[in-house]
Amino acid sequence: MNGVTFGNLAQRKRQLVRDELAEAALKLLAFRGFEETTIDEITAAAGVSRRTFFRYYKSKEDVIIEFLGHVGEEMQAALAARPASETPTQALRQTLTVFTDACVAYPEKSVRLTRLILTTPSLTARYLERQLEWKNKLAAQLQKRLGGKNNLRPVVLIGMAFAALDAALDTWSASDGKQDLAELLDEAFAIAFSAD
Amino acid sequence: MNGVTFGNLAQRKRQLVRDELAEAALKLLAFRGFEETTIDEITAAAGVSRRTFFRYYKSKEDVIIEFLGHVGEEMQAALAARPASETPTQALRQTLTVFTDACVAYPEKSVRLTRLILTTPSLTARYLERQLEWKNKLAAQLQKRLGGKNNLRPVVLIGMAFAALDAALDTWSASDGKQDLAELLDEAFAIAFSAD
């Protein structure tokens, strides 16, 4: 074939630089504050040029938000995979397990990340925007599942599920990860999806 | 008194400049696109210097978001004013009337604004951040009303109310303001606060 097959060596080098930047960013931003830290300081710590930073991340906010990875796509797939026998509530509760499991798998890092996001206005804004994308994906998926022509219902149900998730996450990060996130989410779901 | 009594003349001049900037911004941003319009173009249209712009608004996003005004404080006051005989659901539904009434009072402008916000990522982000402030205010207010020690419940209920509002607003702006916003919100509330 013409040119390069592109062995995984180059790709692993890319991943290395990407991780180096992400770790340096999280350390500096959490320690010295988001607004107070410049991209030049991050790139200096990671040992690459400023120009290279923007080849991996769109902005300073992006480095942090990208820690969330592809949770949106994974949740959409998880919802699609739930058996049709489940009620929407049950299916949504199980779908959000994708998110909470990631938090529980790396508790200390997740708490640090959550605190940084919730205490930095511009990060909060970007995070909520990302969450909105997740909601839209999941609402479309739920629309398929419910099958009706009422497009209000799936959107409302997804909004409720995330209202429960947000409440659980707030309490969880406020307790420094000491409370059980899954239990908190169960409790929040019980409040949302039952008696008014 | 020392110095200036500060008659309302100066204040009205300030309000005049503020409005001029806001109108010029909305016109240009909606017409030519948010990212494509520079602050210099807005200030040129309003007839003031770039430096003056930043004495009235913190950023380009801010000009648009400020159109929302003090809805947050007004909703908090509205919730506080609801009679104790109402159920939380009823009280919240009435509280959101503050928002929807403002939309219905200036339908064409509200739809333009909503579309601009929802189609511009950085505006969506800032809007959601503002909405989060509203939620926090209202959750604190609802906490007082409910009186219990369970802080999960008010947060979840507020989240549900806004899930209903968001869904209604989406549908409303998608219909170009032709559907009845109050009816849409009633419908969304019925979905959220009843059978799961």
Add this chain to the structure above:
DNA sequence: CCGCGTGTGGCACTGAGTGTCAACAGTGGC
């Protein structure tokens, strides 16, 4: 008329983000 507070414009500066280009390294064909 004179001081005082306030609004304004101009200027310089930092930082974010982008386009462009030359240098360089890995890969495959010969």
Add this chain to the structure above:
DNA sequence: GCCACTGTTGACACTCAGTGCCACACGCGG
């Protein structure tokens, strides 16, 4: 081993957002 191709990188220059600073003008009160 040589060479062409391709992707990554760093350096430079540029635009735009946002801020600090200072001099100037206006309205008001004494």
